[in-house]
Amino acid sequence: MHTRIFFLSFILALLVAACGGQTKGELTDEQKSEQDKAYQQMMDVHDEAMAKIAEMNRTARDLKPYRDSLESEAQIEEVNLAIERLEGAEEAMMQWMASSPKMGQLRDTLNHEQVMTLLDAEQEKIDEIGAAMTRSLESAQSVLAGLREKTQNEN
Secondary structure (H helix, E strand, C coil): CHHHHHHHHHHHHHHHHHHCCCCCCCCCHHHHHHHHHHHHHHHHHHHHHHCCHHHHHHHHHHHHHHHHHCCCHHHHHHHHHHHHHHHHHHHHHHHHHHHCCCHHHHHHHCCHHHHHHHHHHHHHHHHHHHHHHHHHHHHHHHHHHHHHHHHHHHC
16 A cells, blocks of 8 residues: 555656646636535545544554463464554554645646546545555454453453
8 A cells, every 4th residue: 555655646746747837727616616526525535534543542552451461372463463554554644644735735736637636546545545544443443342352251
């Protein structure tokens, strides 16, 4: 996934470099509306995924003590993998946020078609990141529930 993000970021850099000092022409109200709608859809996915960050952190924090108390190497590895996936998904979101385009910058440097192409690419990236966050959270919660059940049954 990181190579895909890098590749798409590289394409973005090429698009910006290719435009150089080219002026973008005035946008019609319809074009602005189309761009705003695409940008908002992208940000809606971002906002939905960001709402999971606290739960992801809480789940990772709840899993960590089990690493020290488990005897099975397979279970320890399962806990470590769940934590790594949570942290990796969160890091992907942080990287996306740091490099995601701002509408004003896009409109200042790119024409309408280029803006829409870039927003489509960013939508794909944030969709993928959001899905990774959901998958990692659901998987980690499942691991945690299993560990809690096992601990409860032992007591």
